[in-house]
Amino acid sequence: MSDDWKASASTGDEKSWKLLEKALLASVQEQRRSRRWGIFFKLLTFVYLFGMLALFSPMLNLRKAGSSGGSYTAVVDVRGMIADKEAASADNIIGSLRAAFEDESTKGVILRINSPGGSPVQSGYIYDEIRRLRAEKPAIKVYAVISDLGASGAYYIASAADEIYADKSSLVGSIGVTAAGFGFVGTMEKLGVDRRVYTSGEHKAFLDPFQQPKADEAEFWRGVLQTTHRQFIDSVKKGRGDRLKDKDHPELFSGLIWSGEQALQLGLIDGLGSTSYVAREVIGEKEIKDYTVEETPFDRFAKKIGASVADNLAMWMGFQGPSLR
Template sequence: MNNDEFNPVPPASSGKPMKDGWEREVIEKLAYASLREQRSRRRWGIFFKLSTLVVALLAIAVLFNFNKAEVEMLTAHTALIDIDGTIESGGGSGAAESVIPALNKAFADTAAVGIILRINSPGGSPVQAGMINDEIVRLHKAHPKKPFYVVVDEMCASGGYYIAVAADRIYVNKASIVGSIGVLMDGFGFTGLMEKVGVERRLQTAGVNKGFMDPFSPQSDKQKAYAQEMLDEIHQQFIDVVRKGRGKRLKETQDTFSGLFWTGSKAVELGLADGFGTVESIARDEFKAEDIVDYTQHEGLPERVLKKFGAAMGAGAMKSMVSGTGSHLR
């Protein structure tokens, strides 16, 4: 028997050294990393291209709306300003900082044959309402030939009516809610509950009235009288504005300034309003200018996005702070 049978020769080499397992693994990882990087660059490229496109489209839309408004304002039209919601500071449609610039623009526009202030508000800040009322009076004196009417939507109460009485005329729907000529200051008192559960309020002040209206402290008769005096003063300001604005049209009763409110039809009977109408009917029948241009300062998309972004960031920061504090206390 040949000895070669017991010592087989290994197969001939192909001439290329075989890669060890770890080398192959490294090459594969490098290949995958390169592929991921390419995909990531591609995704970011698509993202930036889409972002640029969105910004460009928004810019075109803003420019188109601006030009459209400018063209509309060149022709005779009815100017419309909306107050919708609570009258308060902060940039909403019921804030003086939003309403007053719109009023100035509408009164100054020679193509606006008349102005309609549409109100749908339950009331709000007497300060904001007073500022708007004063500005309407001032502008009306500067532009005496330009009619200024109020059209009531669902409701024109309290601070809303404070503003409305500056108008030449007030138009309502039969079922609108009008009035509530009064002032309130509300809050809660927890002193009795605290005594029952055995909680002691520890409040130190410099000034005997510094804790005035603190819900966890008892209110003295002197403080109650002072608060009522403030309310009566603001109420009288409201009454004076209504009497000045409505003049002889107002049919005063013992309930007129009691804080009650009425339907639109009853408001016309009491002289709180002048008649029935809508924005469209007033523009058509009174101003003879059916084209209506909205002068309301609406919050734009960028502002809304920034506000939501800011709110989300604030909520996230607060959550992080609370979470961090909790873990620390534990």
């Protein structure tokens, strides 16, 4: 075999391999483009479906709350922290209560409580609305049922009901007000950092955690908390009336918390029982219909991303405002 033929064959093989390589590269690139477009369309579909769920979830909730035959016991959950923008916000709970009262099939309403308390303002809104609804439609009774915990602001809300029930081991009470924070004065001194604050009011910076608290400002702040505590006590007394054994037990308003069994003896609750027990034996309608506002998928997603800027700022500043918990 001649050298020229061998060279020609070698050149042909090289060209063939280059063509094959180009074809393979083109195929790989095409597959990559296809995958990228596939991922894009999948993501677009996910966003679309997520948006539809976020848009129509409230409508689904309304359908749930409006579909049933005959009479039933309406249930509204008070779960977790009572605060604006939380599941147990005044807007959510009041909206649920109004919907339950407006339904002609509602025989009675149960507030199913499992909460450590929270904002005195949000708790006060709910308390006032319960009393308004009760006065407007006295035939529909409201019962608070405490499961694990009904403390502070949660008990504030419960005291607006006609009757309160709990388990013998539930934790009930904590009628008090708290405001907490941290002081960083010593830390600043160790770091050699000076705090410079400019205000247009003598006491404008009295809650600044980087300055030593002044005696007159601390006394003023205690007065604010005592005023809030008195409002709390007055509301509980108005709701519970003579059932409270506070004359014999002044510690009822000290912020202490009791078991359900103890709370019954102190007049903080009216009986021991669960939601199903109250619906069946007290209201007389075992059929339960849940009016609790459910968070949309978008709300749950947003909460998982992170807390609000205001909450982070408050945490960084080391201060927490008055709280019924």
